Amino acid sequence: MLSGISPWSILLILIIVVVLFGTKKLRNVGADLGSAIKSFKKSSRDEDTTNKTVSSKSNTKEDK
Secondary structure: OOOOOOHHHHHHHHHHHHHHHOHHHHHHHHHHHHHHHHHHHHHHHHHHHHHHHHHHHHHHHHHO
C-alpha cells in the first residue's frame, strides 16, 4: 500500500507543509493536539475509575 511512497516524497511533503503553515503554527497545532490527547486519556481513566467505584458500591448493596 505504501510501497510507492519514498522517503524523498515524505520529505518533500513535509517541506511543503512547513512552507504553507510555518513552524510556529505547526508547533501550536502539535501542542494543542498533545493536550487534547492527554485530556482524553485522563478523562477515560477517570471514567473507568468512576465505573469501577459505582459497580463495587452497587455490588455491596445487592449483597445486603
